[in-house]
Amino acid sequence: MIEKIWSGHSPLWLLLWPLSLLYGLITAVIRLSYRLGWRRSWRSPVPVVVVGNLTAGGNGKTPVVIWLVEQLTARGIRVGVVSRGYGGKAGHYPLLLSAGTTTAEAGDEPVLIYQRTGAAVAVSPRRAEAVQALIDQAQPQIIITDDGLQHYALCRDKEIVVVDGVRRFGNGWWLPAGPMRERAGRLRSVDAVIVNGGTAQPGEIAMSLSPGQAVNLKTGARCDASQLSHVVAMAGIGHPPRFFATLASLGVVTEKNVPLSDHYAPSAEAIQGLVGPGQTLLMTEKDAVKCRAFAEDNWWYLPVDAQLAAPDAEKLLAELQALVN
Incomplete structure (x- = not known):
């Protein structure tokens, strides 16, 4: 609105x-x-x-x-x-x-x-x-x-x-x-x-903004974002649609896009509840710095460079x- x-x-x-x-x-x-x-x-x-x-x-x-x-x-x-x-x-x-x-x-x-x-x-x-x-x-x-x-x-x-x-x-x-x-x-x-x-x-x-490879929050492993499957995209930034559009331009097919408020305070339970069995959570790097302490194996982020x-x-x-x- x-x-x-x-x-x-x-x-x-x-x-x-x-x-x-x-x-x-x-x-x-x-x-x-x-x-x-x-x-x-x-x-x-x-x-x-x-x-x-x-x-x-x-x-x-x-x-x-x-x-x-x-x-x-x-x-x-x-x-x-x-x-x-x-x-x-x-x-x-x-x-x-x-x-x-x-x-x-x-x-x-x-x-x-x-x-x-x-x-x-x-x-x-x-x-x-x-x-x-x-x-x-x-x-x-x-x-x-x-x-x-x-x-x-x-x-x-x-x-x-x-x-x-x-x-x-x-x-x-x-x-x-x-x-x-x-x-x-x-x-x-x-x-x-x-x-x-x-x-x-x-x-x-x-x-x-040039996106890099997706990075796993727990292991640091990298891969092309398009290789991730059953993706739930999450963005807690000032303009979440920009992140979702970036994923689409990379060929990432998302099952759900979740916009969150800028500077939100995450909880482990709330973020874990966004993904179901077999799904992968893909977020912005700004989200990742807040979620890394309680990250799950299937959580990834996409860094971007100006x-x-x-x-x-x-x-x-x-x-x-x-x-x-």
């Missing part, structure tokens, strides 16, 4: 329109308060790059963060990552992730980034505290914040916005009548716009590298 409202295909968005105006007013006042100096932003001594979005829901932001970390690390740059840690509740903040950190403590996306990249990752609702913790303990040369475009309490040296190229901006209205956190005009002030799928417009960087079009991608990386040199 919410997708129909946000896309403009349901007239119910008109009922939420007054709340959208209030949301837009509040966000505008917050941003103006920082511009006029009524509220102070903290500037890190280390360059900060924000990777965010203008809309609610999954746009492919986390794969972009992983891509940036891997690409910059390959260039010999020490990268740190900061996140709010949405979906997690730590005993203290800031929290620096370690091999034993759980998604219940740090949230699913920070744990995924840490496990995929090995980079230093810190979480805190106050991102400036997480940045300072990374500087004190990991000495990064550049810091990437996963989300936080609207978190103006932290100064940034570069802003990168990730856009869903298929859904774009829906009906264009602020939450809750539409999907917008900020209006599309905000793109004029950012440093790069990465478009995930669909058709990139002039000045935007085209991106696609692929950004050259030469725009190389230009972006050169700009980020210049911040360090």
Whole structure:
């Protein structure tokens, strides 16, 4: 239902329109308060790059963060990552992730980034505290914040916005009548716009998500996803239909598709109840970091990697590298 409202295909968005105006007013006042100096932003001594979005829901932001970390690390740059840690509740903040950190403590996306990249990752609702913790303990040369475009309490040296190229901006209205956190005009002030799928417009960087082989949660064994049989697909991400479409493009025939809410807290019983005898559970990597502790033999996940079009991608990386040199 919410997708129909946000896309403009349901007239119910008109009922939420007054709340959208209030949301837009509040966000505008917050941003103006920082511009006029009524509220102070903290500037890190280390360059900060924000990777965010203008809309609610999954746009492919986390794969972009992983891509940036891997690409910059390959260039010999020490990268740190900061996140709010949405979906997690730590005993203290800031929290620096370690091999034993759980998604219940740090949230699913920070744990995924840490496990995929090995980079230093810190979480805190106050991102400036997480940045300072990374500087004190990991000495990064550049810091990437996963989300936080609207978190103006932290100064940034570069802003990168990730856009869903298929859904774009829906009906264009602020939450809750539409999907917008900020209006599309905000793109004029950012440093790069990465478009995930669909058709990139002039000045935007085209991106696609490239799936790898399916990975068994318990054994680490790999195989082509199309080789799995009697598949039940599960996706607890911002936009589950993207995952199901990816499986279909790989030739995976699913017996059931199960969309779950983003940042859901799984239980062993609930996930085990999704599959019957002889069935195989196939999930996203974001789901896997939450389910690995109680995984069954027939549970698999599908990792994806961001692929950004050259030469725009190389230009972006050169700009980020210049911040360090």
